[in-house]
Amino acid sequence: MTDVLVVAELVEGEARKTTLSAVNLAKTIAEGTGGAFDILAIGAGAAGAAEALTKYGARKVLTAEIEGDYICEKYAPTVAEVADDYEVVAACASTYGKDLMGRVAAKLEAGVASDISGVEVDGDDILYTRPMYAGNVFGTLKVTTETQVVTVRQSEFDPAAEAGGASPVESVDVEEDDVAEKVESLGIEVVKSERPDLTEADVVVSGGRSLKSAENFENVLEPLVDALGAAMGASRAAVDAGYVPNELQVGQTGKVVAPKLYVAVGISGAIQHLAGMKGSKTIVAINKDKEAPIAQVADYFLVADLFDAVPEMTDAVKKAKG
Amino acid sequence: MKILVPIKRVADPANANKVKVDDDATKVTSEGLEWVMNPFDEWSLEAALRLTENAAEKARVGEIVVVSITPGEGDTDHIREALGKGAERGIVVPAGTDEQLDASVVAKILAAVVKKEEPDVVLMGKQAADGDSAVAGTKLAELLEWPVVNYATNIATSDEGKTFEVKRELDIGVQTLKVEGPVVFTSSDRILRPDSIKNGVTPDDFEYADLGDLNSRLSNLKNIMAARKKPIDTMTLDDLGVELGVGTEYVKFTLPQGRSGSAEFVETVDELVQKLQTEAKVL
Numbered sequence: 023m024t025d026v027l028v029v030a031e032l033v034e035g036e037a038r039k040t041t042l043s044a045v046n047l048a049k050t051i052a053e054g055t056g057g058a059f060d061i062l063a064i065g066a067g068a069a070g071a072a073e074a075l076t077k078y079g080a081r082k083v084l085t086a087e088i089e090g091d092y093i094c095e096k097y098a099p100t101v102a103e104v105a106d107d108y109e110v111v112a113a114c115a116s117t118y119g120k121d122l123m124g125r126v127a128a129k130l131e132a133g134v135a136s137d138i139s140g141v142e143v144d145g146d147d148i149l150y151t152r153p154m155y156a157g158n159v160f161g162t163l164k165v166t167t168e169t170q171v172v173t174v175r176q177s178e179f180d181p182a183a184e185a186g187g188a189s190p191v192e193s194v195d196v197e198e199d200d201v202a203e204k205v206e207s208l209g210i211e212v213v214k215s216e217r218p219d220l221t222e223a224d225v226v227v228s229g230g231r232s233l234k235s236a237e238n239f240e241n242v243l244e245p246l247v248d249a250l251g252a253a254m255g256a257s258r259a260a261v262d263a264g265y266v267p268n269e270l271q272v273g274q275t276g277k278v279v280a281p282k283l284y285v286a287v288g289i290s291g292a293i294q295h296l297a298g299m300k301g302s303k304t305i306v307a308i309n310k311d312k313e314a315p316i317a318q319v320a321d322y323f324l325v326a327d328l329f330d331a332v333p334e335m336t337d338a339v340k341k342a343k344g
Numbered sequence: 345m346k347i348l349v350p351i352k353r354v355a356d357p358a359n360a361n362k363v364k365v366d367d368d369a370t371k372v373t374s375e376g377l378e379w380v381m382n383p384f385d386e387w388s389l390e391a392a393l394r395l396t397e398n399a400a401e402k403a404r405v406g407e408i409v410v411v412s413i414t415p416g417e418g419d420t421d422h423i424r425e426a427l428g429k430g431a432e433r434g435i436v437v438p439a440g441t442d443e444q445l446d447a448s449v450v451a452k453i454l455a456a457v458v459k460k461e462e463p464d465v466v467l468m469g470k471q472a473a474d475g476d477s478a479v480a481g482t483k484l485a486e487l488l489e490w491p492v493v494n495y496a497t498n499i500a501t502s503d504e505g506k507t508f509e510v511k512r513e514l515d516i517g518v519q520t521l522k523v524e525g526p527v528v529f530t531s532s533d534r535i536l537r538p539d540s541i542k543n544g545v546t547p548d549d550f551e552y553a554d555l556g557d558l559n560s561r562l563s564n565l566k567n568i569m570a571a572r573k574k575p576i577d578t579m580t581l582d583d584l585g586v587e588l589g590v591g592t593e594y595v596k597f598t599l600p601q602g603r604s605g606s607a608e609f610v611e612t613v614d615e616l617v618q619k620l621q622t623e624a625k626v627l
Contacts, residue, residue, distance in 0.1 A: 033516055091519065094482070095491055117514045121494045124447075124482025133448055133591020136477040149595065154476050155360040159372050160598045167448075167591045204524040205491045208509075213517040221515075225626075250627075258533055268497070268513045268534060274476065275384075275533050277515065283626040293360050300603065304624040306616065312609060320607040321624065324616045334613040342617055342627055 024055040024148065027062055027108040029101055029126075030075060031118045032092075033212065035067025037075055039222060040114035042181030045078050047112050047141055047174045049182055054143030060084060062104055062194070064097055072191045079185030085193045091207035094122045099197035102129035105169060110148070115173035127171040134171045135163055139178040156274045156297035176221050177280035177301060213269050220253040220270065225283045228255035228272055228299070229265070232288030232309075232328060236265045242332050243287060249339040255279065255299075257289045273298035288328045291316030308332065345406040345505040345543075347392040348463040349431065350454055350480075352382040353414055353422045357473035369596040371443070372474075381422040383559045384469025388531045390560035391499065392467045393430050394541035400550050404430070405543075411435040411457050413450060415442050420576050427571035428563030434576035435461075440588050447475075448591040451483035456584035458488055463526065464505040470495055470530035478530075485528040493521055497534040500542035536560075 026048040030041040041061070048059035058081040063072045068085040075083050086100045105111040105126060113119035115137040127134045139160070140151035150172060151162045165171070220226060227247045233239055239260075247254045255272040256265065272279055274297040284302035289295060291307070291314055299305070300319045307320040308331050317323055324331055355363060355374030363374045381389075389410065396406030408431040412423050418438030427434055437453055439445060458466060466485075471478035478494075485492030497518070498511040510521045513532045534540065536559075538551040555561070563571070581587065610616045620627045 038516075093521070094494075098486070117495060120478050121482065121492075121514075124479045125486045125492070127448075127479070127591075128451065128483040128486030131448075131591075133446065134477065134479045134483075135592065136447075136479050152476075153600075154597075155355075155363050155372070155474055156357065156476065157600065158360045158363055159365065160600060161372075161594050162596045162598070163592050163594045165591060166593050199489075201489050201491055204527075205493075206522045208520040208522055210514065210519040211517045262533065262537075267518075268532070269515060269517060271533070274473075275470075283620070283624070293358065304620070304626050305603075306620070307607065317607045319603050321603075322616055322619055323607040323609050324613065325609060325611070326613075331613055335617065338613050338617040339627065342621060 024051055024057040024109045026051050026057065026059040026110040026112055027105050028059060029111065029113040029119070029122065030061055030063045030071065031114060031116060032063060032065040032067060032071050035070050037063065037071045039181055039219070040116045040119070040176050041075070042078070043174050043176045043179035044112045044114045045182035046179045047172065049079065050141055051110055051143060051148060062086065062101065064088060064100060065092060066090060069193070076189040076191060077184045078182050079187070080189040083189045083191045085191060086196050087193070088196060091210050092118065093202065093205050093207055094125045095199060095202040095205050097122055098125035098129060099199045100194065101126045103197045104194055105130060108169065110170045110172060112172045112174060115175050119173045123171050123173055130169045130171070131167060132169040132171045133165040133167045135165050136173050137175050138172060139175050156293050157300060175278055177278050213267060217247065218251070218253045220255055220272070220277050221279055223253035224281050225250045225252035226255050226279050226281045227252045227285040227287065228257065228289060229260055229287045230257040230289035231259040231263055233260065233265060239265050242329060246332050246336045246339070249336045257295050286316050286320070287332060289316055290314045291318065345396055345465065346463045347396060347406065347408050347465045347467050348458060348461055349385065349389050349392045349408055349410045349426070350466065350468045351385040351389065351410050351412050351422055351426055352472045353379045353412060353419060354382045354472055354474045356380050357383060360473070365597045365599055369598065372597050379419065379422065381425060382469055382472050384471055384473060384531065386559035387535050388467045388469050389426055389429065389431065391531055391535045391541055393561065394552065395499065395543045397546065399546040399552065405545050407432045409433045409435060409461055409463065411437065411454070413437045413439050413445060413453050415440060415445065418578065423576055424571055425563065427574045428568045429561055430567060433574060435579055436576055437579050437581070437584070439581055443594060444588050444590060446590040446592045447477050447479035447483055449588055450480045451487055452586050453581070453584060454480070454484045455487040456586050457579065465525060466528045468530055470532065481528055481530040488528070490526050490528055491523050492528040492530070493523055494530045495532040496529045497532045498540050499529060502544040504544070
């Protein structure tokens with residue numbers, strides 16, 4: 023019997039969908055071992071956010087109200103205190119989950135299975151699988167400490183489905199550390215987009231440095247993105263060049279996506295980029311250079327100048343979709 | 345300001361698709377690949393150099409100690425390289441095997457080194473390009489009871505590292521933080537933009553050259569010669585009072601199933617769209 027605590031990720035008083043990927047893991051472990059799982063909603067507006075989290079079959083939903091912006095030093099003491107009663111503590115491997123859970127793991131002297139892509143309950147053991155070497159090797163590991171800390175890769179764990187019923191909600195005491203006084207958040211510029219979230223979209227269209235400017239992202243790429251109802255992504259080179267904000271980066275150091283359709287426009291396909299998108303179902307490359315390494319993972323490769331092909335494709339997609 | 349920069353030696357990440365798994369699947373082998381400095385750490389080294397110099401006058405104004413925990417006898421080539429770029433001193437900690445060095449152990453060893461060296465800042469990569477865990481920096485901060493700012497893109501101080509104003513990249517946007525040192529920073533990809541580092545010594549209007557595809561400044565001949573004379577101290581686990589003992593145990597490694605590996609080349613947009621509709625059925 024393994025009991026799991028899921029640490030929810032709240033933004034502006036609501037749980038992000040990332041939370042449901044961690045709930046999926048928790049359900050798998052709880053079902054496989056005959057244990058149960060609880061969800062901890064922590065942060066500003068936790069009580070409000072808890073309501074939506076009661077629908078997923080948790081034994082209970084715990085809330086810890088902490089005002090102000092997220093800072094890991096402010097959250098970790100409470101998470102660690104609550105987590106002490108569980109064998110497994112899980113969160114999504116978003117920047118939030120990785121930032122927070124490292125600190126929690128150190129408090130609990132726990133080993134970490136970071137950014138896992140799979141889990142298997144094998145008798146008394148829980149075996150986690152995770153990509154390493156930019157997705158070129160998969161390692162299967164056990165966490166050997168009393169508490170196991172796990173972060174899950176969102177693209178590999180579907181959001182948990184609603185389970186019916188309503189979990190009871192309880193609030194927990196907030197713990198504090200002196201170290202939190204050394205950090206003050208001056209603000210988070212939360213980026214809002216009308217488009218689907220990059221990590222949740224069925225279709226992703228990403229652009230590379232070959233687009234040459236922020237204006238070209240807007241005028242050339244975005245119409246195709248919108249015609250496909252897609253999320254927009256980018257290579258590291260395009261983000262570094264300042265064409266688009268960092269939240270759009272796909273790759274080893276950006277977001278990992280696995281949509282049904284991934285269109286790579288003017289992206290040569292460095293190993294670090296492939297690490298973030300090669301789990302996509304169908305991959306299309308649009309590139310002048312047919313030798314570009316993106317060919318190693320592409321299903322379809324349109325050899326063309328993107329400045330001709332992308333507007334043409336935008337029209338063709340609109341027509342095809344009626 | 346004194347900065348400790350931990351650097352890991354990794355199999356060349358540009359050829360990560362050439363790593364193999366040994367016959368009984370218990371080890372990753374990188375035979376034939378060069379050992380290089382973990383690129384994420386190399387960015388941090390460059391950022392640390394910028395924090396401890398007057399760039400306009402090309403003068404050092406602080407100290408950088410690089411430390412590397414290196415399996416076996418303790419290879420020092422990558423430490424020497426860091427010294428050639430401008431770091432003042434090196435420390436090598438020869439310890440165990442790669443498998444014995446998970447984030448928990450690494451954080452413990454680094455914490456022991458920090459207690460001996462007493463730096464104002466630890467600046468390191470947010471992850472290693474081989475293990476990709478992104479855990480050690482945060483664990484280290486907690487062991488030291490220091491704050492940590494992960495994924496930093498901008499670091500500014502005007503009081504020699506007593507306090508910092510930092511920007512960092514989150515999935516949801518950019519957060520600005522004010523933090524009191526001593527502190528652990530892990531760097532994001534954007535830490536080397538020309539205006540990312542302000543140390544109150546280099547004139548604020550100074551702009552670094554864009555490094556392009558480089559992860560840090562090149563070492564010049566003068567620095568390489570000077571680096572030969574710079575000390576690299578050895579600290580053993582005994583010296584540091586740390587015992588190996590990991591929190592994770594890998595039971596096997598596998599290579600991913602490749603994709604079909606044969607892209608179908610198409611000539612026209614019409615052909616592409618038609619195939620996406622009828623073959624792939626994704627439109």
